[in-house]
Amino acid sequence: MQIYKVGGAVRDRLLGRPVSDIDWLVVGATVEDMHAKGYRPVGADFPVFLHPKTGEEYALARTERKSGRGYGGFTFHASPDVTLEEDLVRRDLTINAMAEDEQGTVYDPYNGQEDLSQRILRHVSPAFAEDPLRVLRVARFAARYAALGFQVADETLALMRQISASGELHALTAERSWKEIERALMEDQPQVFIQVLRACGALPELMPELEDGADTLPALQQAAAHHQPLHVRWACLLRGLEPTAIKALNQRFKAPRECQELALLVGEFAERADQAMALDATSLLEMLQKFDVYRRPQRFEDFIAACEMAVSGDYPQADYLRGAAAAARAVDVKPLVEAGLTGQGLGEALKGERLKALEAYKLN
Structure with a gap:
């Protein structure tokens, strides 16, 4: 069993920003292993557990495949055989697809550190286009890091346009959409969120009133x-x-x-x-x-x-x-x-x- 910090905690530490929430990833473990160590499961369909002492969330390494429409249209597979790289490749952006082990070594198979230094928001793989919620997430990250000079990569913006044109955005639930909108509005430069949605064709799909108003x-x-x-x-x-x-x-x-x-x-x-x-x-x-x-x-x-x-x-x-x-x-x-x-x-x-x-x- 190997445990890594993943995602935002690694990204923000490398950017020199405060780290609030930490996501933990467990590679090489089974559900039974987690139970034996006192971790408590969260939900029945998702391999996430609460640490017996800290209460922090620990997720088993997993792969996923598209099985339906919208944000929830995925089938997950968690297994001790799933590698760190296989888990990270399913994430949205390269800057969110890095991991750090207990010794502080950073694992960066998809060049997230380079994109951090270049101030680029770039998707990890073509599977990015399977999840319509990522259009809103990328626009939110653009708003969060606009002051640092981050821009959405052209090829990522092209995939976001593809999602917008597919009609998949309409499969998002109101609750999931609002959660992203709320978080984006509370960023330091929320106008960038709307600008990116407009640039990728998502604004007329999600908020046509703003496009015309x-x-x-x-x-x-x-x-x-x-x-x-x-x-x-x-x-x-x-x-x-x-x-x-x-x-x-x-x-x-x-x-x-x-x-x-x-x-x-x-x-x-x-x-x-x-x-x-x-x-x-x-x-x-x-x-x-x-x-x-x-x-x-x-x-x-x-x-x-x-x-x-x-x-x-x-x-x-x-x-x-x-x-x-x-x-x-x-x-x-x-x-x-x-x-x-x-x-x-x-x-x-x-x-x-x-x-x-x-x-x-x-x-x-």
């Missing part, structure tokens, strides 16, 4: 530069699209509720926010009510942030909108209740008081 990549890039959370970045990416297009993208990838809500609100109110100083008190109140700034003030802050990301300079509307929200929230409902108002009457009176507060705010 406004250019929102500068806003997305700004959101990353300002370390905005995922839902703000998603809203920036979808800003400018029609509500039907935003809903379609939200539903297609089953985006988290927070992402869906903010994207729709930005789509509906961003232009109004840009004209905030010109809005009358009634329009201002309507916006604030829609955001429920009384109970969910953070959502309005996230909306303002998404609006700010779309401009390159100052955005005085931000402080103006915050002030309007504060004025509306400052209205005290207690005197109205003490005056005996209830139900619809109380609601109308409270609305009237908030309108007065916003009119006074505008004057001042």
